[in-house]
Amino acid sequence: MATDDDLTEFLRVTDVVRIVTTTRDGRTIATPIWAVDVDGASFIRSEYGHDAKWFRRATRNPGVGFETPAGIRAVELQVIDGADPLEAAVDEALRAKYGHRRASLAAMLTPLAHGTTQRVVPLGRPL
Template identity: 40%
Template structure:
């Protein structure tokens, strides 16, 4: 396993949006979907705003690997289930970064239901 560099954490974590793509069975990359990304400590996280049936989320969880692009960077990643202890920090990170968009929108990525659709982004060497 590899880790994020400080520069990657800053550039990706500070980006307003992230493009996420999962891998198909043949190893090719699907089209990118634009979502929000937050940072907690030395990790990056994404959540499905529309629950576990959102197609991009199902595909990412199913394949376990893909690519992201944000902050002028593009990286291969694995999608991992995070530790349950991180969800309060992620809710706070989403509020701090995105509350200016209003409670209706931010409400889709915070709370106990959103916690079930959280993926930790882990850099992957290809």
């Protein structure tokens, strides 16, 4: 059985993860995104800001998770205030993990993306 630590480790080491969000009518959609680790906690950010479809679904509807080898694991997303020092720490984690993807990385470090940083809190259950 998968644990919260398994999910956190999966998000830490996997290059591109798939966030699963739920539509208003209950369908689920998996979207590839990046995830990073800062001091043992996982964080995600939207390259396209608040207008990204996955981001809008994740903030409007319950039922968010990540595809893992053990199945889809449910999470809660906690918004990080743009003035929080964690923004800079997430920037550094993104540079360390994805520095080889210069063009995409640059988009993740813009003010548009900064306002979308979220902490991933595993809920210890399948979605």
